Amino acid sequence: MSTILIAGASRGIGREFVRQFVAAGWTVHATARDGTGAAVLAAEGALPHRLDITDDASIAALAQELAGRPLDAVIANAGISGDLSLPLGAVSGAELARVFDTNLFGVLRLVAALKPNLRAGERKLALAMSSLMSSISSNDWSTQYAYRASKTALNAAWRSLATEWRPEGIACVLLRPGFVKTDMTGHQGMEVADSVAGMRAVVEGLDLSDSGRVIGYDGLDVPW
Amino acid sequence: MRVTIIGTESALGAALAAEYAAAGHDVRSVAWSDDATPEAVAAALGNVPIDRLVFCDAIDPPDRTAEAVGRAELGAALARLTALPFRLAALLRGQLAAGTEPRLVLVSRRSATMETEDGSGRYLERPFRAAAHALWRCLSVEWGPAGIACRIVALDDPDDRAAVAALPTVIEAASVDLVDGTGAPLGW
Numbered sequence A: 001m002s003t004i005l006i007a008g009a010s011r012g013i014g015r016e017f018v019r020q021f022v023a024a025g026w027t028v029h030a031t032a033r034d035g036t037g038a039a040v041l042a043a044e045g046a047l048p049h050r051l052d053i054t055d056d057a058s059i060a061a062l063a064q065e066l067a068g069r070p071l072d073a074v075i076a077n078a079g080i081s082g083d084l085s086l087p088l089g090a091v092s093g094a095e096l097a098r099v100f101d102t103n104l105f106g107v108l109r110l111v112a113a114l115k116p117n118l119r120a121g122e123r124k125l126a127l128a129m130s131s132l133m134s135s136i137s138s139n140d141w142s143t144q145y146a147y148r149a150s151k152t153a154l155n156a157a158w159r160s161l162a163t164e165w166r167p168e169g170i171a172c173v174l175l176r177p178g179f180v181k182t183d184m185t186g187h188q189g190m191e192v193a194d195s196v197a198g199m200r201a202v203v204e205g206l207d208l209s210d211s212g213r214v215i216g217y218d219g220l221d222v223p224w
Numbered sequence B: 001m002r003v004t005i006i007g008t009e010s011a012l013g014a015a016l017a018a019e020y021a022a023a024g025h026d027v028r029s030v031a032w033s034d035d036a037t038p039e040a041v042a043a044a045l046g047n048v049p050i051d052r053l054v055f056c057d058a059i060d061p062p063d064r065t066a067e068a069v070g071r072a073e074l075g076a077a078l079a080r081l082t083a084l085p086f087r088l089a090a091l092l093r094g095q096l097a098a099g100t101e102p103r104l105v106l107v108s109r110r111s112a113t114m115e116t117e118d119g120s121g122r123y124l125e126r127p128f129r130a131a132a133h134a135l136w137r138c139l140s141v142e143w144g145p146a147g148i149a150c151r152i153v154a155l156d157d158p159d160d161r162a163a164v165a166a167l168p169t170v171i172e173a174a175s176v177d178l179v180d181g182t183g184a185p186l187g188w
């Protein structure tokens, strides 16, 4: 039986990943920031953990809880959009730092902290959430400055991670959910169940030859 | 031309400022220091037109493994390589708009582009230069129609003297957002 950790699973896409992996018979570890979220995860059939991805001590505590448990896959799903109402001239260094702290620093440090679990797992999949917003070549309307920059930076970091971990057989892949009805989008876009079903099919088929790719819910690569 | 070079504490920035000065341009140099802020630098530059605003650095951080890279050093790299050029460019929009055929230029590195995968260990540089590329694209989309050309020149090696000497020519000729040190278009 396969085991997965989904980080940032209290709502939205992360929570739907929990539902669908539980339904598919996987053992699912999932994280929330507070007790209410953890209770939701337990009710979905997951093994709940607490995690704030911006807090290194919290990441270390999770790694401690999971020590010795092989993980086939980690999905570092936690992400924030930042303040999307800011025009270009109002995006401060502090706003960039806040968005990157979650979307890049936390995601990278979490996956790195769980490397021993991934090495012990069979599938060895280090996954996180990119976006079409990460694609510079697709950007002909600007906006979402801090969010875009954080997801482009995540792509770059994952390309480097893919090279670093390939010798150990760990595939480092980013997923693109599409435009999905969650709190982040004000509940516009496609149904979260459809997006997650698409990404789950992608995850089922992944192997080391996919490492370094950014793959959509539709199976297509996101252009750089 | 009225040329402002940011980052002349670096050999690259200093050499580029010297190239422009030798060609007879009116050059202002800003050496970046750790306690500087974009707001203070913008205020010190004053409300005068800028024809060419060029961001340089010679930052070459140490390699890290994914397990070893720390949050504080990631934050510092973000501040220097991403937030500084983006924020300062935003603050100097009016001065650029008052310039003659103005160009906003980020001198970056080819190793920050996505097509080459092998960048193992470069966690303190590559993501933040790539993020700056993403933000320069936003600047290009918003400011290009207003006549401010936003360009990135991605060098292979910032210590290559010939490449630095060619930079003013490449900067004038660049007709797409991202070019290499010879002026040839690059993929993101």
Ligand SMILES: NC(=O)c1ccc[n+]([C@@H]2O[C@H](COP(=O)([O-])OP(=O)(O)OC[C@H]3O[C@@H](n4cnc5c(N)ncnc54)[C@H](OP(=O)(O)O)[C@@H]3O)[C@@H](O)[C@H]2O)c1
Pocket: A007, A008, A009, A010, A011, A012, A013, A014, A032, A033, A034, A037, A051, A052, A053, A054, A077, A078, A079, A080, A102, A129, A130, A131, A132, A176, A177, A178, A179, A180, A181, A182, A183, A184, A185, A189
């Ligand atoms: N929705 C889309 O259209 C879309 C498109 C492209 C990419 N994505 C990406 O997909 C991922 C999930 O997005 P979503 O739409 O499901 O967003 P969402 O509904 O806003 O949910 C975000 C999740 O991340 C968690 N989170 C945020 N900050 C955290 C932190 N510091 N520590 C731990 N967990 C944290 C939240 O937990 P709390 O409940 O505790 O806040 C929540 O569970 C994100 O990475 C997002 O960038 C979404």
